[in-house]
Each structure stands twice: as C-alpha cells, then as structure tokens.
Amino acid sequence: MGSLLSSSKSSDYANLVIDFDNVKPSSKEVEIYNQVQKILDQCPKVLGLINDYKDCTQLCSKAMSEPSQSSEEKAFSALLKSVKSVKVFYDFSNDLKKCVPVLLNELSKPAEETKQTLQDQQALVKQFANILDFVLMFDQIRMMRPHLSNDFSYYRRYLPKFARRPDIEVKADEASAMALFTARHCPMMVSLSSATAECLEQNRHVTNAMSAMANACLAMLKNKRFKSVDTNKYVARAMVGAVVLFDHVYPSGVFYKSPVDIKGIIKFLKKAEFDAVSLLATIRYSSKNFKHQTTPSSITDLFD
Template identity: 35%
Template sequence: MTVYLNHVEIKGHVAFCTVCICCLPCPGLPAMGNLIKVLGKDLENCPHFFLDFENAQPTEAETAVWNQVSAVLEEAHGILAELQSYNGAGQEIREAIQNPNDLQLQEKAWNAVCPLVAKLKRFYEFSLRLENALRSLLEALTSPPYAPMQHLEREQALAKQFAEILHFTLSFDELKMTNPAIQNDFSYYRRTISRNRLNNQQLEAENEVNNEMANRMSLFYAEATPMLKTLSNATTKFVSENKTLPIEDTTDCLSTMACVCRVMLETPEYRCRFTNTDTMLFCMRVMVGVIILYDHVHPVGAFAKTSKIDMKGCIKVLKEQPSNSVEGLLNTYCILSTPKVIKHKANPFISAVD
C-alpha cells in the first residue's frame, strides 16, 4: 500500500501524519470516517473537508434514504443520453408551416413531434422524482440532533448523492439551453392541439399529454434552466414548510458543501486523490449548484458579508480552470441570479463572465 507523509501546521506547531491512498482514518488526525478535515488558516470561519465523491458507500443508518435516492439517480444517465441525442423535428415543422394545405406534410410533422413530446414528458416527470429525492436528502442532512456539518461527516454517501443530483441538474440544463428545438417542438405540439380543438377534433396524443400536463410542461421548459429552477424551488419550499428547523441548518449544509468542493479544487494534494479526471468538473458543477441554492434560500444571498461561502475563493478556483470547462457554469449562474444577487454591484460571477 502506498503511503504519503503529510504535515499539518496548527498555530506554529507542525505535526506529521501518514495518510494512505484509500483514505483510512489517520492516526495523526481526529477520526472522521472517510471525510478528512483539512486544517486551514480560516478554519474557525469556514470548515474545510475532503469528501470522497468517488467511493463513499452508505452506512446502515443511511441505507433507507440512499436506496430511495439511488433508484432515481439510476435513471439520470439515460435522461442525459436522451437529451444529448435530441435532434428535434425542425425540418418537418418548417415544411408543414410553409405548406399549411398539404395534409401529408401536416401528418408527417405531427408524427415526428409526438414521440418527441412523449420524451419531453418523461424529462418533466423525472424532475418531479428528482425533487422528491432532494427533499429526502435535505431532511436527512439537516435533521436533529446533529448539525449539518456533523451530518456531512457521518453521512458521506448521502452527501455524494446530493452532489450527484446537482451534477445531473447542471448537465441537463446546459444541454437544454443549447437546444432550441425542445421549445420549438413543444410549441408546435400545443398549437396543433389548440387548432384541432377549435375544429372539434381530438388527437390520440392528448391522451398521453392532457391539457393540465401540457400547461405544467410549458412552465417547466419556459425556464432557461428548468432542472435547477426545480431544485431551487424545492429547497425554498423545504425551508418554508419546516418551521421548526432553523433556516441556518439548510444554508449551513449548502455552504459547507461549497467549501468542500472549493478546497478539493484548489489543493493539489487533494486533487491528486481523484482517480477519475471527470471528478474535477463534477466538483465545479456541485460548487456552483450549491451556491445557487444557497443564494435562493438564504435571506440575504450568497454575496452578502455575512455569507458563509467564500465567493472570492470559489470564483478564483473557477477562473483558474480552462474557459471551455467553466463558461457554461458561469452562464448558468448569471441566468439564474436572483434579484438580491443582482443588487451586489461587484458580483464576481458576472465580472468573471465579462
């Protein structure tokens, strides 16, 4: 087994400890499972952790929630693959619009759009399941008697799932933002349905996507980043419905996760523990995602002086990455900025894009 020799400096005193590559509890540091505390100069204000996003496994106490969320996450890869291959029915729709009296072209466009709308319905329904999964994780990671920081220490597998939801969410929304065919297809579908209703005709496709479902899907796809908006609304709703749970418990969970990602991205000793090159992008997505959620839930937002997120540090980490890796993340944040963020004239996210 390969062993690394690390040193930790605490108030002028240097202690040496060995840390093995499998991240077993180190005898030179307090035992904290696979979550290793990183001692930094701002430890009192911003707890630093290294979280094994690649290998964390559920404990017995986590199993029930982990299984529930895992069943949802198993669908995530398929959803992304379907969205990535979504080409739309643009050609068929254009031909139908240009030749309104050609029934054959109208039927061709309709037959091309219907299976695509069924796919869009699956995406929307998955967002509802993802919302429920997020709620289960928030309940588990903020419930008494433990503080959010303790939850993240004790329940690494759930923290990893929380990160995976955010990673999926930003990946989905980046694909959606660059594919105008989604809204074009759905708009054509709705116009065709409305036109046939006026003519007292009902199409078979209405049985699958009725008017109520179509209205909800329209609101969903009208958002620039629909999945992230869903999670933001779900987090806000979770806080408002749990009156006995201090809002700080939820925001502290988010700010701690942002700090975890920042430390892993900016510290070479911790980056070298990643066995998968995609973990860097994973951490960046998660960091941006939790900052957005924090900004939506916290009364004064992520950029206030009282914020527990080191925004300058987070931006510095992002700007040090290749521009093609972070441009989409920065754009996502600017699009989903809340009014309280816009009020901050020195918004580092916006200046980073500029």
C-alpha cells in the same frame, strides 16, 4: 445524525476529505441513500434523451407555411417523439422534487461540529452532489436546445386537430402543466430550487447544507484532494450547483454577504487546471441575483 450547519468559509474545511469515489452508505444512511438512488438511476436515460434531442423546426415551419393534411401529419408525428422525451424530463423533475426534501432534511439538522458531520454523512453528501451534478449537466444541454420550447408550442397548437390519434401520450391537460417547464432555460434547477424552497419553510437550516457543500468542495479542490481530473470536475460541478441553488432560495442571494465563499469559488474556477468556462457561465447566467443591484462590483468585475 447531524447536519451541514455552517456559516463559515472554505478555510474551515481545509483538512476535510470526502471520498466521493468510494464512499458507501452506513446503516443509518442506507434507507435515504437507496431512496435517492432509485431516482438517480434514471439520470443516464434522461441525459441521453436531452443530448439526442432533435428539433422539429423544419417540419413545423413547412406545416405552417404550406399547410396540408400531409405536412401537418408529418410535423405532428415528429412532435410526438419529441414530446415523449419532454414528458420523461418533466416526470423526472417531479420525482426529483419528491426525494430532495427527504435528503435535505436529513442533511440540515442542527449540529455543533459541521466538519465531523460532513465526514460522518459522506454517502448522503455524495447523493446531494450527484443531484447537483445532474441538474447542472441537464440544464447546460437544455440551453443548447433552444427549439425545445417552440416544438412544444407547436404540439399544443396541433393537438386539438389530432387529439383522436391513439399514439398520443400527453393529453391537453398535462400539456398545459408541462408548458411552463419547457419554457425555462434551466428547468431542472428551477424544479430543484422549488422543492428546496418548500423544504426551507419547514427547516431553517436547509441553506446551511448548500453553503457548507459549496465551501467544502472549494476547500477540497484548492487542496488538491483528488487525483482524477474527472473527480475534480465532478466536485466543481457540485460546488457550482450548490452556489446556484443557494442563490435561488436564500433571501439575499449568494453574492451579497452570504456564508458562501463566492469570490474564492470564482477565482478558483478562473485558474482551474481543467476547463471551467461553462461553470463560470452557469454562476453568471443561471443564478437569480447576479444582476441584482446588491451584487458587489468586486464580484461582477471578476468576470471581466
């Protein structure tokens, strides 16, 4: 099985079509496909929990300004429910970190015919797209839940006082490990990039998978390969996810002399027939190197 090896731009994928809606794994892909799918099956639950997350700001503020056994117990009881959701997010991110290297290593073996490789491994390419799609959606919702990290800080503060409660699932040691995760504004992308960076140390072709994914998605979107608006949005999210992930792990980032057609991607999103404002914001604010001095003004000016 080949790889997504490529340092070319989107024009090289002009005739490529990946059937994201109907592709099924081949016998060579099915083992890894199913392994990844077990993790992806949890995505609806995780997205539902972050979407429904209710902050505990008022109860915690009252417990701080009017401290009493009653006010603190009410705040802590509410925090227990919130922290239970955070634990689901944290555990999922760790599961994701375990499965991503397996998928990327399979997609990142050297090959001479990149386009044919993309065509031959469509099911695994789709799983990669599914991961990128989820990561973007989760982190976009997380950014709209700014009180989540404050809630967790309150939880850690009150935990010693209520440590004997039998309904506590997250003990002090685990809470310490989770603290950094809750503080990040794009925690899933950081987890994904961490796993990818470790994978890159063992396989130098890993960034080729991301650049090829971004460029191929752009080519298919520009050439109107998909009739459904939902599919176009899905492919655009996968494209942007690949851009941000590439920027997090590639030494010089995605904006400076990278194999990703970043200008083409930004220009496409600005004129897209669907609302792509949030995707442009993701490139700008979730990437690592957008504000770096090496980023050309010709790219930053596209956002003005």
